[in-house]
Amino acid sequence: MPLNNPTRTAPVTTADKVFEQMQHAIVEGDILAGSKISEPELAKQYQISRSTLREALNRLEKCHLVERKANIGSRVVECTIEGLLELYIAREALEGMACRQAAINITDEEINDMQAMLKQHSESQALQDGLSYYQEQGDLDFHYKVILASHNQQLINLICGQLYHLVRMYRCQFGMNSPRASRAFNEHSGIIQAISDGDGELAEMLMRRHIAASRKNIESRIADQTIQENNKESK
């Protein structure tokens, strides 16, 4: 998985590289969510000094993947259902607004780019074998493009620079390549249409519904799971 965040800058310093490695490890769950981070241990593991490791930890903190307490240490963030739902609430607000701004600020080139992407998705989806690709990378690509098209640096930083690392982490760890592929494609299509039309109000509404639908999908699946677990316990 190439980790293609559009705000990503090429790693130049060693702290950069360790940061990316750790980011990947946390997102994929190789470093367990909620686990404590031992500076001496990890420094030895990556063959760097503690200063450099701490620099990397600071960047992980910036994208909300680890939390640090003074004189206590760092922990990887926890993945809780409540946290996931809260994340989707924030996404709904921010990406909805990004959509509205995209409808105002998008360039012709970006419109063409997005329509080309959509066409490619529809083809690979029709082939069905690319379905998992669509879910994972394709969906991210779509959302990233919309956000960038807002041309609002605040929104871009908040969403791409911070929220989406968590989004990817949750997707990996909860194993959510949800069965909303075809519906998501149609929704993406409608959103791009509204943006192209310059209809910011509609674009925002559609994006908010799109994300809210994902959230409700998760909520209902969680509810099902909970029922199943209760049944198991009671039998």
Place this chain on the structure above:
Amino acid sequence: MPLNNPTRTAPVTTADKVFEQMQHAIVEGDILAGSKISEPELAKQYQISRSTLREALNRLEKCHLVERKANIGSRVVECTIEGLLELYIAREALEGMACRQAAINITDEEINDMQAMLKQHSESQALQDGLSYYQEQGDLDFHYKVILASHNQQLINLICGQLYHLVRMYRCQFGMNSPRASRAFNEHSGIIQAISDGDGELAEMLMRRHIAASRKNIESRIADQTIQENNKESK
């Protein structure tokens, strides 16, 4: 100015203290916006080692007050009109949603607290002498309380932990204790009412209008300024 961000934690380490001092200095403009930060110089100034200073810089970076480039150095963020307007767009999205969530999640205690605050504001406003206080601290208090009442940690972190440092910086440096005092009070009042009623949809709409009105107020004042400057140039 007490710098009363509700997500603030008591500074325990020296890096914490230097961070707070620098944060204050940047917000107030004592360290100039857009200026380069010399690590050796500032380390000497605060009588700390470069490592500790860098730790403080990392935290300033987390709340988007400074930006760092590898092998080049750190700069204080610039204060541009475009940046300010972008900030208000993001606020509109996030605080609107915070309002909607507050209408769902607020506690009775928090409702009482907000109504008490409102009453206090109305009295001090009636006295007129507290007007500047209302503008500066009172307005912030109101917004902070709404955000906290959302009980959504993502929203709280994003807004209080990051956006609001920039908001305060812009307010200080552009000298904006805007003349919207009485209007703002009425708007605050309506928002609290909607939250108390559990009407999230209305609460979000009112908050968005409230922030959008501020933004438009700024936009028009900027436009006036620009016209004046043009007139000066042409005479």
Place this chain on the structure above:
DNA sequence: ACTGTTAAAATTGTCGACAATATAGCTTTG
């Protein structure tokens, strides 16, 4: 056996020195 105290070990925070990189000023060359 359990709780509270104290000492030892481990972890985090801070420091100063060195290495790698970028900036500025000078020299050389067309």
Place this chain on the structure above:
DNA sequence: CAAAGCTATATTGTCGACAATTTTAACAGT
């Protein structure tokens, strides 16, 4: 004289060691 290249200087990145704090373990007293 302008532009490119080189050298010297300054700045940032990385390292290992020490100080301060927290955690663990042992111990004593009830």
